Amino acid sequence: MDKINRGVLENLLKTMLKIRNFELAVEKNFQLGHIYGTAHLAIGQEATAAGSIAAIKENDLITSTHRGHGHCIAKGADLKLMMAEIFGRSTGYCKGKGGSMHIADISAGNLGANGIVAGSAGIATGAALAAKKLGSGQIVICFLGDGALNEGIWHEAANMASIWRLPIIYLCENNQYGMGMPIKKATNLDKLSDRAKGYNIEGLTIDGNDVLTVYETVSKISADVRAGKGPVLLEAITYRIRGHSLRDAQRYRPEGEAKKWLTDYCPIERFKKYLIKAGYITQPEIDNITMKVNEEIDAAVKFALESPFLDVSKVAEDIYA
Amino acid sequence: MREISYAEAVRECLRQQMQADDKVFMIGEDVGLYGGAFGVSVGLIAEFGEDKIMDTPISEQGIVGIAIGASLLGMRPVVEMMFSDFTMLPLEQIANQAGKMRYMFGGKAKVPIVIRTPGGGGIGIAAQHSQSIEALFLHFPGLKVVMPSTPYDVKGLLASSIKDDNPVMFFEHKLLYPTRADVPEEPYLIPLGKADIKREGSDITVVATSFMVQKSLKVAEKLSGEGISVEVVDPRTIKPLDIGLIAGSVKKTGRALLVEEACYTGGFTCYLASEIAKHCFDFLDAPVLRVTGLDCPIPYEHNLENAVIPDEARIEKGIKEVLG
Known part of the structure; x- marks a missing residue:
């Protein structure tokens, strides 16, 4: 632990705060009627995105999911362009054509969120194949939900990644629910990482709400993956505090379950306590970081609100290259 | 000019495009030593090796997904789907991912993949290996759909498809493979969208x-x-x-x-x-x-x-x- 310098710790906290408060702003603006469509919030899951992406190199690659704001932010996305996209504005990452589920920044190594569960499993694996063919030294993190590990394409892709020893980490964020389906009803496994055995790859299960555990685990396995030791299935146990989407009455989960996860296992509060107790940071310093993060988010909301919608005459542009 | 078969014209095009651009590679089921179910890629693995002529497990969704991901990094994969009926397995990846990706991302992605596949009946292999399903793909924005009918056309259209920056569904035909005609030896292009x-x-x-x-x-x-x-x-x-x-x-x-x-x-x-x-x-x-x-x-x-x-x-x- 003492090998991690303060800058890294501060950045982990800052990234998690950015993700949390960005999503709270999305939720609020949806309630205010500023957001037309929908979004899937990862509130409570910030540590997996922040910890894993901090542990890889800037030119490494990710693919994301429908619950992907955290991955985008951790990969360094511009909050203004993200918020504008969710608001459906022409200044957004996708000009308002993609929305929350399709934010991508290919030049920055974010190969895209995906509206299809496990839809990016093959794409991420292909990116890893290309990185290997091109000798670029890049590795790929393929973010997946627990539901994705029951999709056929993940199994096909993981098998090929194994036989070709591709530089990829399948990072399964097990947030306990596939929409409303509890994972225990969807699989007959204690640990989803046991699926790795079927492909003779390394499988690990960690506490996904402990950002340092995520960071240190991904630091270690990314070195192995980069060295050509083959793919890894990393299961990070976490919990989805909010509903599946912004339109979810949440009839399927026990009363108080989400609240308990938020009070007892919130990755951000846990990390703050650790940092203060270990003397890495003071409460006023945390307040200062939070203030700066909130200023950036406020500016993003303002930018989104003031941005124009795309002229409908351009609706059919960008279909073909 | 010499006379070659439709299958040979496809192979010659693949060879020339792989020689000209090291981003081009073939991927599919039994395209290597087996040479493809219809012998189209016979001999190419000896010439180009396993990295360029990639044999895969029987995993059609995974194959197309991998091709899409590789294309995002600038590669130009040419997928062989053994029978056009099999393209219904990776339909999600073709339609939802490859076809829509550029649009969803606001014009910031290119997906230069070609999916070659033989369609049609006439050789007694029944309902799951003989259907002509090209019309299905007309319905998905972002795709191009090519159906060459001669050895000359197949060579020029495949070259254009490989060079195209969009996903292309390329329907060959089992009964056309042995047909023979004059085909120039040098590479040439026939533009997509020209009847x-x-x-x-x-x-x-x-x-x-x-x-x-x-x-x-x-x-x-x-x-x-x-x-x-x-x-x-x-x-x-x-x-x-x-x-x-x-x-x-x-x-x-x-x-x-x-x-x-x-x-x-x-x-x-x-x-x-x-x-x-x-x-x-x-x-x-x-x-x-x-x-x-x-x-x-x-x-x-x-x-x-x-x-x-x-x-x-x-x-x-x-x-x-x-x-x-």
Whole structure:
């Protein structure tokens, strides 16, 4: 632990705060009627995105999911362009054509969120194949939900990644629910990482709400993956505090379950306590970081609100290259 | 110029494109030592090695997903799907991912993949290995759909498809593989979206695709002996569609028969008929008719199979019906 310098710790906290408060702003603006469509919030899951992406190199690659704001932010996305996209504005990452589920920044190594569960499993694996063919030294993190590990394409892709020893980490964020389906009803496994055995790859299960555990685990396995030791299935146990989407009455989960996860296992509060107790940071310093993060988010909301919608005459542009 | 087969023309194109651009590689089931189910890639693995001619497990969704991901990093994968019927397994990846990606990302992605696959019946391998399903892919924005009918066309159209920055569905035909014709040795391009008049005529326009072009040409030759002048037009790419050339031909002859191997309902020629109505209404001397496969799975037994797939007699009958 003492090998991690303060800058890294501060950045982990800052990234998690950015993700949390960005999503709270999305939720609020949806309630205010500023957001037309929908979004899937990862509130409570910030540590997996922040910890894993901090542990890889800037030119490494990710693919994301429908619950992907955290991955985008951790990969360094511009909050203004993200918020504008969710608001459906022409200044957004996708000009308002993609929305929350399709934010991508290919030049920055974010190969895209995906509206299809496990839809990016093959794409991420292909990116890893290309990185290997091109000798670029890049590795790929393929973010997946627990539901994705029951999709056929993940199994096909993981098998090929194994036989070709591709530089990829399948990072399964097990947030306990596939929409409303509890994972225990969807699989007959204690640990989803046991699926790795079927492909003779390394499988690990960690506490996904402990950002340092995520960071240190991904630091270690990314070195192995980069060295050509083959793919890894990393299961990070976490919990989805909010509903599946912004339109979810949440009839399927026990009363108080989400609240308990938020009070007892919130990755951000846990990390703050650790940092203060270990003397890495003071409460006023945390307040200062939070203030700066909130200023950036406020500016993003303002930018989104003031941005124009795309002229409908351009609706059919960008279909073909 | 020398005569080579359609299959050899595909192979020659693949070889030349891989020699010219190290981003091009082949990926698919048994494309390596086996040489592909129809022998198209025989010998290429000896020339280019396993990294360029990638054999995969039987995992169609994964193969297409991997091709898409590799293309995002600048590679130009050429996927072989062993039978066109198998493209229904990776349909999600083709339609939802490859086709929509550029649009969803606001124009910031390129997905230069080609999916080569043999369609059509005629060799007795029944319903799950013989359907003509190209029309399905017309319906997904972002895809191009190519159907070459000659050795010359297949080489030039495949080269253009590999160089294209969009996902291309490239439908070969099992019965075309052994057909032979003159093909230049050097690489050349035939632009996507350009139709071709395969035989000039003045009494009626027959628009046909893939192996139906060859059947229509035989009928046209036969009917010329009866004093009927048939123009045979091959769209070559059915998306984008060269409606200009097709409409020009129909305006000239005033009559059109549309021939395809696919099922009657929802085939490519349904759409083509509406385009002809739109562009040529005032020039038509007769209703536009279609000769197509039956709305029936392709059966196994030879006589049954022949009853489902349009033959020369049905094409001839169709022409005579339009001529009145």
